Amino acid sequence: MRSNVKKRLLKEKIAKVAMQLSGITITGSLFFIIGTILYKGLPYLSWEMISQAPKGGFYIGKEGGILNAILGSLYLASSSTLLATLIGIPISIFLHVYVKSGSFLERSCKLLFDVLFGIPSIVYGAIAFSIMVWVGIRASLLGGIITITLLTIPIVVRTIDELLRTIPIDLKHVTFSLGTTRWETAKICLKYIKPGIFTAILLAFGRAIGDVAGVLLTTGFSDNLPKYVDEPAATLPLAIFFQLSSPIPEVQGRAYASALVLTFIILIIVICTHLLASKQQKHKI
Amino acid sequence: MHTSSRIQAAETQDLGNISVPHIQIKNLNVTIEGKRILKDINLSIPNNSITSIIGPSGCGKTTLLKTLNRLVDDTKGVEITGSVLVNGEDLYAKDAEVTHIRKKMGLLSQKPFPLPMSIFDNVAYGPRIHGEKNKQVLAQIVETQLRNVGLWDEVKDRLDASATRLSIGQQQRLCLARGLAVKPEIILGDESTSALDPVSTQTIENLLIELKQDYTIVLVTHILRQARRVSDYIIFVYNGEIIEFGKTDDVLLHPKHEITQQYVKGFIS
Amino acid sequence: MNWRLIKDKLIRQSFATLLVLSLVVIVIILVGLSIKSMPLLRAERLGVILTESVWSPMNGSFGFLPFIMGTVWVTFISLIIAVPLCVLASVYLVEYAGEALRKMVLPLMNVLAAIPPVLYGVWGVLFVVPFLSQYIAPIVGAETTGYTVFAGGIVLAVMIFPIMVSIMVEVLQTIPYELKAASLSLGATKWETIVKVILIKAKPGLIAAVVLGISRAFGETIAVLMVCGNIPQIPKSFFDAGYPLPALIANNFGEMMSIPLYDSALMFAALLLFVLIFGFNLISRLILNRLERKS
Structure with a gap:
């Protein structure tokens, strides 16, 4: 009987160690990825890299930088995030304030947005590309913006919905009982979740700026700084992808440096999101 | 049966x-x-x-x-x-x-729910959405209603402060003032004192007893x-x-x- | 009717329109992809397309089996790695770790989820691929460049960590305390309680988390494409190169459109992905929604 207890406690100990190791592996992978990119990319990072567009012979290791891609990505991500926010917030508001809570309509719409959230960007890219060919638009910044907007709408709808769900139902009822229309109540709800909206926007921006498969087919690539929406534009993830597949070490190094730039952008977004979220929590208390 | x-x-x-x-x-x-x-x-x-x-x-x-x-x-x-x-x-x-x-019916809910805006705007909210734009009139309404619920002297110096800063008892009285500002005929209270301390509860109860001269109250x-x-x-x-x-x-x-x-x-x- | 009510009505109409339009996207994708895949489906029976292993568009042979198997291999490998790690780590976070540790680790999962796929790919090329070819392959006596389904699986595993951990933690947190207390008071150790009570009770939610992980792995394009070799063959071991479905679309779309049926075949690949992932997502979300309503 006693040996049984010992054996069981030993099992408990082994299991605990295994769990701790798994936890360390999972969280460690994050630092490992960022560390690898930092270690490989830092030596190649220079002011020239981020302040200039590619010049002649850039792709065989000569002068220039990836400003075209940085700007392209920023334009693309900010326009699609803006559009997705303008479309997504009304949808969440509609589902929360205008539709009866808990109704079939509300639940099935939210389910569909959850499902849409999981659809890979390559599918969006493929269908958008086919439609663009069919209509006769070539790969362009505009094509990319539309595709990425569609991709980010479900993210906005989901995050805003989660925020709206934190509003006590009584707040809704109290405003209704002052004789408000639904729209006036919706405005109060928006006011209530205002700090959280920025978080949602940042999340969407992060997803938009990092996507490759969606822009690969729809946005094309260009060495020029983006000027018009109907022309192809470079994007940072694609620049990384293209440079990395080059056999020339100098160009590969630039891929690492570009990856580092993208990592920085993402980390800034994540940190801002985190700060906003914690500030919001303090505000509530 | x-x-x-x-x-x-x-x-x-x-x-x-x-x-x-x-x-x-x-x-x-x-x-x-x-x-x-x-x-x-x-x-x-x-x-x-x-x-x-x-x-x-x-x-x-x-x-x-x-x-x-x-x-x-x-x-x-x-x-x-x-x-x-x-x-x-x-x-x-x-x-x-x-x-x-x-x-026509003011609702006083279980817990106070001040709207996410200033004390003044909370009371002025109702009249504003129902079309009152004149600032003096609004100020007058706010003062009258805050006096009605006995909150005026406590908050008159900080009308621009966020309503969430008030104590929970004050918040409930603010909510009552906000409800009264749209000139209801009836006041509905849904366990309106269940979140309040005994002192605030008594304040609200006394207020309701005063208010019944002008309103029909259902609790x-x-x-x-x-x-x-x-x-x-x-x-x-x-x-x-x-x-x-x-x-x-x-x-x-x-x-x-x-x-x-x-x-x-x-x-x- | 006054202006306020008219405004309210107008806003309701326009919001509803936005809602309908953005859900119509699903229909557009489904119909569009179906129309475009029709030529291929008319030329060849569905059963043949899915089981034929020769991919040679020049000769009009469109066998999808290599790509399907490529996707299955990388997904399978990523699950072997990720599922045990995620279950163990989530259990630890919920049952053993303190609030402070949880508050530190869960935001890190959000950071991991925010890292763009292409960066995972870069990491794969810089670390996983050389690591496999120089250190792991020699141990088992295999000769490889490192661009293998194994590399794809490892990269994917790391990519699905965050979604699985965060959902598993949520699911485990819904298990009522009384259940644990009952088992512990019978003299079971904590680990026994976890294995015999908690994990059993949490099973539907955990499965839903895994299914979400699978659908993420299925659709992941660029990171896998960068590390798994992209040779249209049916992989036979961890150290063979593979060619998953999304990579096929990404690598070839917009090119070689002159080859008959090629375009249609790629759209069929996208349709296949869409239908599978839509189904997987739908099932796991339904399970999770039901769990949420119960608790």
């Missing part, structure tokens, strides 16, 4: 002087997802007095209150038959306009002592039916029905 006989008993009780009742409920039935929550409610609520709805939890008293200003509409799977007349106008008529109805409460302290009339609801309706002392001291008796004595809750 016949519903109809009970209602008749309720109606034949001496209700004192009711001229034209503000609120009349006729044959009201509410079903939520197939479950009958309120059954054949017939009721006239006296003017300028406080009427408390009491009953065990889950008996339908909150639903009854929310039926009065049609907030019950927002519930999933709800079906309503019958009519609720306010000043002779049916709230559940087909062409009834909900925002107009709700404006939902599960605290019998509170019902006795503040109300003129009591409605006892059990299992979605009105068991007894009468003057406070009559219902609490000489209940006519056995269930009421048991509830008042604390055998069921």
Whole structure:
């Protein structure tokens, strides 16, 4: 009987160690990825890299930088995030304030947005590309913006919905009982979740700026700084992808440096999101 | 256990002087997802007095209150038959306009819910959405209503401060002021003091007693002592039916029905 | 009717329109992809397309089996790695770790989820691929460049960590305390309680988390494409190169459109992905929604 207890406690100990190791592996992978990119990319990072567009012979290791891609990505991500926010917030508001809570309509719409959230960007890219060919638009910044907007709408709808769900139902009822229309109540709800909206926007921006498969087919690539929406534009993830597949070490190094730039952008977004979220929590208390 | 006989008993009780009742409920039935929550409610609520709805939890008293200003509409799977007349106008008529109805009834909810804006804007919110733009008029309304609820002296120096900074008792009084600012005729209270400390509770209770000169007040409460302290009339609801309706002392001291008796004595809750 | 009510009505109409339009996207994708895949489906029976192993568009042979198997291999490998790690780590976070540690680790999962796929790919190329070819392959006596389904699986595993951990933690947190207390008071150790009570009770939610992980792995394009070799063959071991479906679309779309049926075949690949992932997502979300409503 006693040996049984010992054996069981030993099992408990082994299991605990295994769990701790798994936890360390999972969280460690994050630092490992960022560390690898930092270690490989830092030596190649220079002011020239981020302040200039590619010049002649850039792709065989000569002068220039990836400003075209940085700007392209920023334009693309900010326009699609803006559009997705303008479309997504009304949808969440509609589902929360205008539709009866808990109704079939509300639940099935939210389910569909959850499902849409999981659809890979390559599918969006493929269908958008086919439609663009069919209509006769070539790969362009505009094509990319539309595709990425569609991709980010479900993210906005989901995050805003989660925020709206934190509003006590009584707040809704109290405003209704002052004789408000639904729209006036919706405005109060928006006011209530205002700090959280920025978080949602940042999340969407992060997803938009990092996507490759969606822009690969729809946005094309260009060495020029983006000027018009109907022309192809470079994007940072694609620049990384293209440079990395080059056999020339100098160009590969630039891929690492570009990856580092993208990592920085993402980390800034994540940190801002985190700060906003914690500030919001303090505000509530 | 016949519903109809009970209602008749309720109606034949001496209700004192009711001229034209503000609120009349006729044959009201509410079903939520197939479950009958309120059954054949017939009721006239006296003017300028406080009427408390009491009953065990889950008996339908909150639903009854929310039926009065049609907030019950927002519930999933709800079906309503019958009519609720306010000043002779049916709230559940087909062409009834909900925002107009709700404006007539101020709601004081369980917990205070100040809107996410300043103290001033909270009170001014209602008049503003209903079209009042004149700043002086708004300032006047805010001051009058804050005085009405005894909050003016406490907050007059910080009207621009966020309403969430107030203590919970102050917040509840602010919410009352906000409700009064849209000039309702009726005040509905849904366990309005359950989140408050005893002192704030007393303040609110005293306020309601003062306000009944100008308003018809309907409260939902599960605290019998509170019902006795503040109300003129009591409605006892059990299992979605009105068991007894009468003057406070009559219902609490000489209940006519056995269930009421048991509830008042604390055998069921 | 006054202006406020008219405004309210107008806003309701326009919001509803936005809602409908953005859900119509699903229909557009489904119909569009179906129309475009029709030529291929008319030329060849569905059964043949899915089971034929020769991919040679020049000769009009469109066998999808290599790509399907490529996707299955990388997904399978990523699950072997990720599922045990995620279950163990989530259990630890919920049952053993303190509030402070949880508050530190869960935001890190959000950071991991925010890292764009292409960066995972870069990491794969810089670390996983050389690591496999120089250190792991020699141990088992295999000769490889490192661009293998194994590399794809590892990269994918790391990519699905965050979604699985965060959902598993949520699911485990819904297990009522009384259940644990009952088992512990019978003299079971904590670990026994976890294995015999908690994990059993949490099973539907955990499965839903895994299914979400699978659908993420299925659709992941660029990171996998960068590390798994992209040779249209049916992989036979961890150290063979593979060619998953999304990579096929990404690598070839917009090119070689002159080859008959090629375009249609790629769209069919996208349709296949869409239908599978839509189904997987739908099932796991339904399970999770039901769990949420219960608790």
